[in-house]
Amino acid sequence: MTGQELGRGVLRPEAAAGVLEVRRHPPGPGLAAFVETYWNPRWDLRGRADHEQKVLAHPNVHLVFEEPEPLVYGVQRDVFRRVLHGRGQVFGVKFRPGAFRPFAGGPVAALADRAVPAADLFGPEVAEVSARVLSHDGLTEMAALADAFLLVRLGSPDRSGGQGSGQEGEAGGEQGAGDPQMAQVAELVERITASPRLFRVDELAERTGLSVRALQRLFAEYVGASPKWVLRRARLHEVAARADGGAGIDWAALAADLGYADQAHLTRDFTAAVGAPPGRYAAR
Structure with missing residues (x-):
């Protein structure tokens, strides 16, 4: 992977490309209005020094399946920093600008510069979904699990494999694609x-x-x-x-x-x- 392929906002992209592999996958058709892309950074720094990665973030909210718990990251207005060590991966949902509002339960500005437990917004079952996603190596399988989880919360009729209550999903759907x-x-x-x-x-x-x-x-x-x-x-x-x-x-x-x-x-x-x-x- 080249630095250019990492995308705009990644600082020192050529150095980052020597550390990170970032895979991307489109969302399912029912989520295209809400999710810009799924992204899956992976790294293996065993026997190597830790790497601090800095990013000039975009105006997007992210749901990130990661250890020890999944988090929702609001728009990060300062430089975002993350120190990578050992071997690991995360799986992120990059929502389109404005498209997290159906999930937020209020103005999205309340999430700015914060990383909040995903369970606060998606319920405790998100931890189980996160563990299932991260247990896979295949990007297609990871994306399918994320699709199913999010579709339920938008009241989609395609609820196969999903989690959560239909009542929550219908509320999200009313504020969602028809907004x-x-x-x-x-x-x-x-x-x-x-x-x-x-x-x-x-x-x-x-x-x-x-x-x-x-x-x-x-x-x-x-x-x-x-x-x-x-x-x-x-x-x-x-x-x-x-x-x-x-x-x-x-x-x-x-x-x-x-x-x-x-x-x-x-x-x-x-x-x-x-x-x-x-x-x-x-x-x-």
Whole structure:
């Protein structure tokens, strides 16, 4: 696996590729509106030093089947850090932006920068499902178990192999795929992340016909991070991708291209997020 294949947001991707294998699998058809992808990082560091991996996270909520217990990770607005050691794996459900709202039981902003026990949101049976998922090596089998578990909670008629109560599932289904605001939020975040040259919240408001305040409320309820943060993170992903691509970058030109007031503004923004100026980061 190459660093590029790890995807945007993974810092020092070439070093990470020497440590991690990340497998991905699409969700079943009944979950396509909710789940962006399943991801399965695996590592074997036996006899090697621990590895700290840093990630500039995307505006997504994740359900992660892992030891000692499965966790739900809200949007991580600072750099996410994880130290890997020994041999292990996790299996993650990356929800589409805005699509965790049917499972959250309230505004998704309440989960920001938190990792909460999945049992708090999915019930105690999630621990058993997590253990079953992690007992498999085949990605198809792991994904099928995750599909079945989540479909029940959305009130899907396809309940084979699932867990949980139908009452919970019907409640989720009513707020789920038929929720026009969920689809609207997903489209807005896609628009932002596809174009890091969309710079300001008022510009986004003008393009969508929504007020700035309406956008802020919508993102707090469904995404878990403000539209300003999502815009800023898209630009930082672009800066990090350029920096990881090698030296010889015209930082002043990149700053202008991404709507920063000047190179110093880009440098401050990147340093605050990553912990090193972009030039120093690129030179390593």
